[in-house]
Each structure stands twice: as C-alpha cells, then as structure tokens.
Amino acid sequence: MRALAAVGVVSTDGGTQIGLTDGADDFKALTALKGMTSDSMEHAMRRIVLTWVCAILPAMFVAWGCGSDATDTPSAGGDGSKRITIVCTTTMIADLARVIAGDDAEVVGIMKAGEDPHVYEMRPRDTQAIAMADLVLMNGLHLEAQLDHVVENHAKGKVVRLAETEKIKPLGVDEVSGAPDPHCWFNVEYFIVFAERARDAIAEVDPKHADAYRSRAATYIDELKLLHTWAGKRIAEIPRERRIMVTSHDAFQYLGKAYDIEVHAVIGMSTEQPPTGRDKIALQKLVIDRGAKAVFIETSVSAALNDMVRQIADATGAKIGGTLYSDSLGDPATPESTYLGMFRHNIDTLAEALR
Numbered sequence: 001m002r003a004l005a006a007v008g009v010v011s012t013d014g015g016t017q018i019g020l021t022d023g024a025d026d027f028k029a030l031t032a033l034k035g036m037t038s039d040s041m042e043h044a045m046r047r048i049v050l051t052w053v054c055a056i057l058p059a060m061f062v063a064w065g066c067g068s069d070a071t072d073t074p075s076a077g078g079d080g081s082k083r084i085t086i087v088c089t090t091t092m093i094a095d096l097a098r099v100i101a102g103d104d105a106e107v108v109g110i111m112k113a114g115e116d117p118h119v120y121e122m123r124p125r126d127t128q129a130i131a132m133a134d135l136v137l138m139n140g141l142h143l144e145a146q147l148d149h150v151v152e153n154h155a156k157g158k159v160v161r162l163a164e165t166e167k168i169k170p171l172g173v174d175e176v177s178g179a180p181d182p183h184c185w186f187n188v189e190y191f192i193v194f195a196e197r198a199r200d201a202i203a204e205v206d207p208k209h210a211d212a213y214r215s216r217a218a219t220y221i222d223e224l225k226l227l228h229t230w231a232g233k234r235i236a237e238i239p240r241e242r243r244i245m246v247t248s249h250d251a252f253q254y255l256g257k258a259y260d261i262e263v264h265a266v267i268g269m270s271t272e273q274p275p276t277g278r279d280k281i282a283l284q285k286l287v288i289d290r291g292a293k294a295v296f297i298e299t300s301v302s303a304a305l306n307d308m309v310r311q312i313a314d315a316t317g318a319k320i321g322g323t324l325y326s327d328s329l330g331d332p333a334t335p336e337s338t339y340l341g342m343f344r345h346n347i348d349t350l351a352e353a354l355r
Helices: 023-033 038-065 091-101 124-132 145-154 188-205 207-236 253-259 277-290 303-316 339-354
Strands: 006-012 015-021 084-088 105-109 135-138 158-161 244-249 262-267 294-298 319-324
Touching: 084 091, 084 124, 084 188, 091 105, 091 135, 091 188, 091 207, 091 339, 124 145, 135 145, 135 188, 158 188, 188 207, 188 253, 207 253, 207 339, 244 277, 244 303, 244 339, 253 262, 262 277, 262 303, 277 303, 294 303, 294 339, 303 319, 319 339
Parallel strands: 084 105, 084 135, 135 158, 244 262, 244 294, 294 319
Antiparallel strands: 006 015
C-alpha cells in the first residue's frame, strides 16, 4: 500500500479545499492555514481529520485483513525461494510438520488448541486453505470426518493420511462410525511412522530442501525414540494391578497397549456419541470392583463428559487424577503445545495418580 504523505489545505477565493497530497508540496499545502480566521481554521482542521480517517482507515483495514490468515501468500524461505504451503488438520500433525519443515516451508494448522477433530465445524477459510495447499497432511481413519469431503473435492496438491499405512495396525472399531480407532499417535512408535511419512511427503513436494527435511526429521525421530523409552520406564513405576485408567472418551487404547495399561472410558472412540446413565453405572461398578485409584478428565471433550467422570469419582471415592490431553495439544506457549510436551504431561499425570 502506497503511503499518503499528508493532508493538504488550500485557501482560495471560493473557500477551503482539502485533499491528500504527497511529495514536496506537503509543506506548502499545510502553510495555507496561515492567515485564516480562528473559525475557518477550526472548520478546516475538522475537515482534515475527517478526510484523513475516510482515506487512510480503509486501506489500513485491507492491510490488517491480509495479515497472518491461513490463505496468505507463502513467504520466501531462507534462500529467497518461494516456500511451499503445508496444511495440517490436527494440532499434533501441525506440530510434527513445523519441526520437519523448519523455515523452508509454510505450515498452516486448521484446528486450534482444544478443538475436537471428531466434531470440528468447518470454517470458510478451511476450504480455501486446503485448495491452495501444496501438501495436505491428515490423520485419516475417519478422524477428520467433517473435512474429508472438502479435501476430496478441493485439494489440488498432494494429500497424505498419515495413519493409513500397513505399518500401523488399527485397534478396534467405533460403534457409531464403524471406523477403526484413529488415535494412533498415543503409541509413540506409530507417531514415528507419522514423522517418516510426513518427511517423505514434504521432501517429494519440495525436493530442493529434501536434505534439510530429512536432517530435521532424523533429529526429531531420535527424540521420539527417547520419549518412548522414558514413557515405558515411567509407567513401570506403577504396580501392575494399579494400571487402570478411566477417562472421558476412548482415546487411549494405543497408549494402553504400548505401555501395559488397562483403559476404560465413559463413551467410545468418537465424542459424537452422547453419554448415558448406563455407561456411568457400568463404570462405577468397574471402579469399585477393580479398586481403581483415580479417574481422568480430558481437555478437548464436552463438559458433559467430564462432569460424568466427576460423578463417577464422587460415587466411588476415586480421585480425579488430573487432566489428560487427548485429541488436541495444549495452548500455545505452554509445554503441552508440542507433541513431546503433551505426551510427557500425560505420562507424568498417570504415573503420579496411579502409583
């Protein structure tokens, strides 16, 4: 947007004229105020302000509107080349992509912290972001059901559903959708598969920076391997008979299988399913019969689900063991805003509450 240098005021026999000026005439235009009566000067200044507001603010709004939206033109990379755009559905995948992409690609996350992918409501900008993307990274396994048709109909770039591979063995079948359990990221070894597939897809779309992507991915995968080892040791601190976790919805079966924890939940894999009194009664009996020490609420589910978990705690004497991150990472600028930080939080919360 071209900057407007000044508001000019010119006194003529026909009255006061006001206009936007630029260049060397600015000072001359403003000096026309000299010699006016006080009333004329006051009237002129009011018109100056009004003209400035009417002329400048619309252009400012345009500039603000072009700010950090999902549909921005990609900025240049470190070598001055135009960066590719990677659109990611969930917060976990967006975090993974940012680690691998570094400054060489623009990563756009559709879902924000705390948003539930099972019941996510499309925003108008989502379709445009998906259509403009060079690469779309999704979880798959019916997790992003609300976005699937948009991706199918509007994505022009490469689309990769990271969980849909022979390297990942899905667990269970959701009673509502009939789809397998999509929460694969809670097995760190499966999230390593996510990282490998994302690395390969990004390098394919932007081969110029392939070596950088592979280098960052290798470092990140090493961190994930250390996280997996640490998690196994931390859970091993809990006596085997106490490794019973009761949560708001059934998002932790992969974690349970990877680290030898028995997992139960108020409802099934999708938060679209409403809780029932029968669900609550069955869980209360399980908590009492098994002597479960704690039950857990979640960050990205409805208040109704978490309230039912609290009611189970009140009825059984079990404590609220803490809050777990399930389908979304934590707020920006918190340790839980990254996959590594989120996973450590969940494992520490379980270990402290159950041992």
